[in-house]
Amino acid sequence: MAQALNRAMRDAMAEDPDVHVMGEDVGTLGGVFRVTDGLTREFGEERCTDTPLAEAGILGTAVGMAMYGLRPVVEMQFDAFAYPSFEQLASHVAKMRNRTRGRLPMPITIRVPYGGGIGGVEHHSDSSEAYYMATPGLQVVTPATVADAYGLLRAAIASDDPVVFMEPKRLYWGKAEWDPEAPEQVPGVGEAVVRRSGTSATLITYGPSVPVCMEAAEAAREDGWDLEVVDLRSLVPFDEKTVVESVRRTGRAVVVHESQGFAGPGGEIAARVGERCFHYLEAPVLRVAGFDVPYPPPMLEKHHLPGVDRVLDAVARLQWESDWVEGGQ
Amino acid sequence: MTVLEQPGSYRLSPPPAWRPRVDPAPLLPDAEPYRLLGTDADLEKAPGRDVLLRLHRELVRGRRYNEQATALTRQGRLAVYPSSTGQEACEVAAALALKEQDWLFPSYRDTLAAVARGLDPVEVLTLLRGDWHHGWDPKAARVAPLSTPLATQLPHAVGLAHAARIKGDDVVALALVGDGGTSEGDFHEALNFAAVWNAPVVFLVQNNGFAISVPLAKQTAAPSLAHKAVGYGMPGRLVDGNDAVAVHSVLGEAVERARQGGGPTLVEAVTYRMEAHTNADDSTRYRTDGEVDAWRDHDPVRLLERELRERGVLDDATAEDVAEGAEEMAAGIRERMNADPELRPMDLFAEVYAEKTAQLREQAAQLRAELDAEAEGNA
Ligand SMILES: Cc1ncc(C[n+]2csc(CCOP(=O)(O)OP(=O)(O)O)c2C)c(N)n1
Numbered sequence: 243m244a245q246a247l248n249r250a251m252r253d254a255m256a257e258d259p260d261v262h263v264m265g266e267d268v269g270t271l272g273g274v275f276r277v278t279d280g281l282t283r284e285f286g287e288e289r290c291t292d293t294p295l296a297e298a299g300i301l302g303t304a305v306g307m308a309m310y311g312l313r314p315v316v317e318m319q320f321d322a323f324a325y326p327s328f329e330q331l332a333s334h335v336a337k338m339r340n341r342t343r344g345r346l347p348m349p350i351t352i353r354v355p356y357g358g359g360i361g362g363v364e365h366h367s368d369s370s371e372a373y374y375m376a377t378p379g380l381q382v383v384t385p386a387t388v389a390d391a392y393g394l395l396r397a398a399i400a401s402d403d404p405v406v407f408m409e410p411k412r413l414y415w416g417k418a419e420w421d422p423e424a425p426e427q428v429p430g431v432g433e434a435v436v437r438r439s440g441t442s443a444t445l446i447t448y449g450p451s452v453p454v455c456m457e458a459a460e461a462a463r464e465d466g467w468d469l470e471v472v473d474l475r476s477l478v479p480f481d482e483k484t485v486v487e488s489v490r491r492t493g494r495a496v497v498v499h500e501s502q503g504f505a506g507p508g509g510e511i512a513a514r515v516g517e518r519c520f521h522y523l524e525a526p527v528l529r530v531a532g533f534d535v536p537y538p539p540p541m542l543e544k545h546h547l548p549g550v551d552r553v554l555d556a557v558a559r560l561q562w563e564s565d566w567v568e569g570g571q
Numbered sequence: 572m573t574v575l576e577q578p579g580s581y582r583l584s585p586p587p588a589w590r591p592r593v594d595p596a597p598l599l600p601d602a603e604p605y606r607l608l609g610t611d612a613d614l615e616k617a618p619g620r621d622v623l624l625r626l627h628r629e630l631v632r633g634r635r636y637n638e639q640a641t642a643l644t645r646q647g648r649l650a651v652y653p654s655s656t657g658q659e660a661c662e663v664a665a666a667l668a669l670k671e672q673d674w675l676f677p678s679y680r681d682t683l684a685a686v687a688r689g690l691d692p693v694e695v696l697t698l699l700r701g702d703w704h705h706g707w708d709p710k711a712a713r714v715a716p717l718s719t720p721l722a723t724q725l726p727h728a729v730g731l732a733h734a735a736r737i738k739g740d741d742v743v744a745l746a747l748v749g750d751g752g753t754s755e756g757d758f759h760e761a762l763n764f765a766a767v768w769n770a771p772v773v774f775l776v777q778n779n780g781f782a783i784s785v786p787l788a789k790q791t792a793a794p795s796l797a798h799k800a801v802g803y804g805m806p807g808r809l810v811d812g813n814d815a816v817a818v819h820s821v822l823g824e825a826v827e828r829a830r831q832g833g834g835p836t837l838v839e840a841v842t843y844r845m846e847a848h849t850n851a852d853d854s855t856r857y858r859t860d861g862e863v864d865a866w867r868d869h870d871p872v873r874l875l876e877r878e879l880r881e882r883g884v885l886d887d888a889t890a891e892d893v894a895e896g897a898e899e900m901a902a903g904i905r906e907r908m909n910a911d912p913e914l915r916p917m918d919l920f921a922e923v924y925a926e927k928t929a930q931l932r933e934q935a936a937q938l939r940a941e942l943d944a945e946a947e948g949n950a
Binding site for chain 2: 266267269270271272274292294295296297298299322323325326361362363364365366503504533534535536538539540541542545546551
């Protein structure tokens with residue numbers, strides 16, 4: 243995935259001289275995850291810039307650059323180190339188009355490696371997507387496959403609105419086959435995709451939890467479940483159509499993500515499914531999420547992260563709930 | 572004539588009462604880093620024989636600690652270790668400049684300062700081992716947790732020092748930050764608060780040349796990081812960060828000044844990080860062996876040891892004793908770190924709030940059930 247993201251930036255920079263990459267260590271080092279490797283060599287320091295170590299400064303200057311017509315692609319080194327930039331994000335990046343009645347759009351892409359499962363020490367594994375989703379004016383997307391990593395990042399850079407591009411860092415080094423010479427495009431920002439079709443329940447998920455759900459869907463076959471897996475890809479805008487169609491077909495849904503459950507992304511998704519699918523549902527919409535605790539130290543993260551077993555437990559409860567509802571009739 | 576008609580000659584004379592009267596000259600740092608080793612300073616008079624020997628002992632222990640911790644990353648016993656090899660003089664001097672009641676605010680690299688302050692060397696590694704976020708009791712040790720988000724601990728140091736003064740306590744706070752961290756907004760805000768409040772706090776910048784891969788020249792255009800002090804209205808001091816005696820002396824003065832009500836000081840110690848940023852970093856991408864080797868000749872441990880021997884302060888027997896002590900410490904760390912830590916998954920829910928929420932109790936029950944099922948499966 244890291245290679246696909248790199249290729250996406252290279253292609254965007256080659257096509258459009260206004261695309262500029264900036265952040266901490268993105269130049270000489272090529273980023274701590276090597277996602278920007280070689281961009282400075284190819285495009286020069288002005289197009290791929292090692293900035294001073296200041297996230298508010300990075301995003302704040304990107305605002306000014308965007309005002310002048312550039313398309314900054316900003317790297318925040320790790321999820322939890324983006325927090326100093328929240329003032330710029332919430333007060334300016336997200337609101338500028340609206341405040342200026344469309345005269346100052348903010349075509350900024352903010353790349354945020356996020357999530358756990360890589361054994362990182364504290365402040366290196368936060369799932370911060372709920373903060374971004376709760377800020378109107380931002381688009382929030384997250385790829386789960388290598389092909390999507392390329393396509394979504396191209397779409398994000400091409401978008402005239404600010405996009406928070408959440409990179410699931412534990413999928414950076416996946417071994418998926420991918421042809422960098424023939425990269426696939428995605429339809430754009432805002433379309434979910436059915437990764438696996440099924441008939442008995444829908445797993446609604448995104449980013450690092452997609453492979454978990456795919457594995458759970460395989461495992462559930464043994465118990466007679468035929469699970470559909472919807473990969474949201476884009477959290478804002480939210481592709482209600484794909485989700486609603488799927489749940490209406492299957493009649494049951496579980497939302498799965500790593501971020502905390504309470505006031506987490508799944509709350510919004512479950513509520514929406516409840517509103518739009520109420521009469522089709524045979525069980526309450528369930529959520530499988532990370533616990534409502536600060537991200538734990540590496541040796542305990544396996545107990546925190548929602549894995550295949552927790553997803554399967556929830557799926558089993560879907561059946562139980564429906565029995566219970568029927569029994570009550 | 573109005574001000575607008577005289578560009579460049581804007582003067583207010585006499586200055587209005589609301590403008591602080593600060594003469595910048597005494598605040599400015601020296602052009603060259605302050606040194607004591609290799610000069611004819613009378614070190615036995617100041618800082619004195621005992622301090623010299625303590626500095627030496629802690630330096631040797633510190634070097635050994637860095638080596639041991641790095642070895643533990645190779646054995647997979649530590650998740651990661653940001654070595655301070657090459658920077659031991661700053662670390663040790665920071666710890667030794669403080670009195671018992673003072674507080675230290677370390678960055679993620681400053682494990683050694685915490686150890687030199689007397690903390691259990693294994694507790695200091697907890698964060699990096701990965702069984703819990705933090706080891707020691709900060710209030711008992713008067714050492715704040717190692718701060719990973721850069722520069723964010725600096726305002727804490729200012730607030731604590733300010734609070735201590737409000738309460739009439741004789742407490743100074745010393746906060747450590749790297750050269751990269753000085754670019755963060757929190758650095759600016761902390762220094763400004765400290766100066767306006769005249770808080771008893773000292774800021775030590777360990778300028779080791781790089782913020783991961785980014786060299787100082789891309790971090791700042793200031794003549795030195797110590798120069799930044801002047802803009803806030805506090806003195807800036809520039810010191811050779813590999814000269815343990817000089818760092819100790821400059822920090823000692825700054826701490827004493829803060830203690831006497833003289834306000835904050837910004838100290839820049841010029842040093843070098845000999846290892847990569849962490850064991851996960853590849854430093855050959857951004858610097859050359861030649862550069863690293865040049866700094867090897869200016870090694871803080873050897874500089875002090877050589878000088879103390881030349882001056883007859885350190886003899887073979889003492890040096891041997893010190894080396895043995897360091898070796899013992901390392902063996903102790905090895906032994907304790909080689910045992911698997913006792914993992915307590917239920918601790919995930921402890922101390923998130925003073926009292927668990929209903930949701931956390933529910934989640935704790937879920938994990939309990941999972942663990943029980945797992946144990947049963949294994950039995
Ligand atoms: C707010 C924040 N942004 C980014 C990082 C990631 N990061 C960790 S260390 C580091 C470089 C720090 O350089 P410096 O302040 O010079 O300290 P040194 O590592 O040299 O001790 C970076 C960018 C972080 N920890 N915190």
